[in-house]
Amino acid sequence: MIEIKGLSKNFKKIKALDNISLTVNEGEVFGFLGPNGAGKTTTIRILSCILKPDAGTAVLDNYDIHEEPMKIRKLIGVLTENPCIYERLSGRYNLMFFGKLYEVPEDQIEQRVDELLTMFDLQDRSNDKSGTYSKGMKKKLAISRTMIHNPKIIFLDEPTTGLDPKASKDLRDYIKKLSIKRKITIFLSTHNLTEAEYLCDKIAVINKGKIIAIGRPNELSRMLWSGDRVEITLINDYKDKGISQSEIHDMISSIDGVNECIVNDNKIHLSLESAEKVNPIIIKKLISSGIDIVQAKIEGHSLEDIYLSLIKEESDKK
Amino acid sequence: MKKAIIIMKKDIKEIRTSFQIFGTMIATPALLTGIALVTFGILFAIIPNPIDLYSILYGAGNILPMYNLMFLIIPVVLPTYIAADSFVGEKVRKTIEALLVAPISDNELLLGKVLVSLIPTLLFSYLFIGVYIIGINILQLVNYGTIVFIFPDLGFILGCLLHIPLLCIITIEIMVIISLKVKGIREAQQIGGVVVIPVISFMFLPFAGLNLYSLSNPLNIFLFTLITLIFCLLAISFYFLSLKVFKRSNIIVKI
Structure with a gap:
């Protein structure tokens, strides 16, 4: 589903990514672990076609990031570290707006928005300005936005950062459900190891732009000890x-x-x-x-x- | 185009919820129109003889041409407020990344952001110029019982139709370029405010005897044509420059 081949990216003199390669299979929850500044967000931004690599390429569902960025954008959902919601507008308007941008058919858009608002317990506050929502509610709204077009691949960049333990658990359970029931491929960037342990089928550890290990947790354990x-x-x-x-x-x-x-x-x-x-x-x-x-x-x-x-x-x- | 309109509608809805921006959008042209109409109201009241009116307004003082030029400030000031909120605001409020990952081309995104500044600016500019035009004619009617001179003249009509959209487009294009360089809305507004200075300098042309919108003599016609051409040239140059810099990869690294 995702195949990264030799991606490199420099920001002036800083090597953000250094020739990374990896494969994520369909329906897999892939954990991308690394300390702050390791290159996790840069990788997601390149895979989302908003940043161009200096070398290498990636193929998502048979589309190359260099050749068909628009097709890739249609099939992915990206939950950025910040919720990226318009706080002056209502939760419902936020979802309607992104639904239209993602070309959800006109006759289905309202139904889809209602479905997501109900699923995330936001229905009661859906017409309130999203700026008045709690952090957990904003995150839920951001996930709804990510899911509005039923993407095949979801990128989650530090999804539980800033959430209280209950909201974090709810979110983790939802992500697990998505991968099991809907077979969505999930690329999870995190430095929360509990989260990765609970969710991921396979993990890659990245440090200073280089992948230092990749495999299932037990494989990595055997590799080390x-x-x-x-x-x-x-x-x-x-x-x-x-x-x-x-x-x-x-x-x-x-x-x-x-x-x-x-x-x-x-x-x-x-x-x-x-x-x-x-x-x-x-x-x-x-x-x-x-x-x-x-x-x-x-x-x-x-x-x-x-x-x-x-x-x-x-x-x-x- | 469809997605550009979706973005424009969203931004306009956001702007309407901000009293600071929406208030400024109305207050700026309303204040200029109010000042002009009060000035002319006083002037008409102290000039009892309508025969003297035309020579005073267009003669030595060149009061009317100066006030006409004052309306060129609207298409420069309003886009600095709207574009700063629309472009830089997305960066400041950290919402831009969700837009950048959406299936929309760089050009559609740019067009959407340009339209959100262009359409309200043109709407408010023409609305208040309309009030100004009607106001001047009504003031004549009230003071003299008749319309002494028909306002507006051809020069002012042409100026409104050509210079207002061009100045608005140039300002928006400059704001696009500025927005990629700055991190705060206020910073963008302050830098964008510099664009107003050359426009204000136009207001002093009548004092030098150059009446931009009076197309009665060849020098003024030449000046009008020259300025229109310069505006066109600037609009085209800044268009290509803004297209060149408005790239996802440029925006994302500046967040």
Whole structure:
């Protein structure tokens, strides 16, 4: 659905984008993560055909950004970081205006506007000036504007910035629903990792204009850390049985496939080559030594771990 | 063209909700018309003999030509207010990006923004010039019981038809260029206000004996033609310049 090939963009001496390439499949929620000034908004602006790249190209639904910008604009919806709504005009007028610009058929436009206003709980205030709306309502109106023409691709630039937790959750749920029910391709630019973790099928991490990693969160995790992390919780009576922490440590460390072992009271933190293969051996050995186990759980890496490691790794390189 | 009109209608609706802009749009021409009519009302009252009227108005003082030229300020002042709100206002209020991502060409967008300044300006200019014309004739009728001289003359009619739209277009084009360079509405209005200065200088032409809208002698006809040609040339030059600078990529990097 979106194919970016070697995009580069400079603003005077600043390299905003440095030869980035990526592919987003139809119906996918693609997370574009990066710190402020990484090049996320520049990428969205190039894909929305309002900024021209210095090199490279992108194809959206078979239309090239250089050759058919108007066709691309018709098939995309862009939620910019600012709501971009006309505050002196009513919410309804805002949607009618954009509906006309996006060539929604005259006989359908009012129905579509009503549908969106109802969907986002804005119907009661639809004739009030949108400047009187709360931040959450303005954001909802901005999303309605983005959706007015039923776009195939939606670009969301920091969609929950400035929203309270409840409004952020509602918005995230709505985005999730859009991708699941309507199969809309969503390109989500954010530095909110919780949001990305909840919504995205695939993520790309961009820093200083360069893509430093791309893939599904578990793929990125494997790329950064070999093996699995496991935490085993013991019943805390092993000391009464004459077993010390160092004995447990030595017993586990001697097993093949254990990279690291830390014993801390009743918790054992392990780094294993493969949890699937090594964990059953460890558990058997502990039980046969008379140590009772409460639970053993494989600890995944959160997106936050992945993101911070990638950014750190990148700055260490420099 | 259809999308340019959609944008124009939206902008006009926005302007109507702003007392500051809409008020200025009415107050400026109303004030000029009011000053002119009060001046002529007093003048007619203190000139008892209608025979002297024509020579006083067009003679040594050249009062009427000077007031006629004063109306050229309207098509210069109004677009600076409207265009500043329409172009720079979109940047200041951070609404421009939603327009830029919409399926509308640069030219349609520019045309929509030009129309929103052009149409109300022409409407208000001609409306108040109409009031001025009717007012002068009514004042003559009230004071002398008859219309002593028929106002307006051919020169003023031609001036209104040619110079008002041209000056309005030139000002809008200049405002388009200014809007890409500045970040605030007030800044745009202040820079745009400089355009008024050369127009005000026209008002002093009658003192030098050059009566732009009196087409009775060859020198004035030459002057009228020359100024019209200069206005045309400026309108065309600024048109191409504004088309060249009014590009999405130029606008977006200036936000």
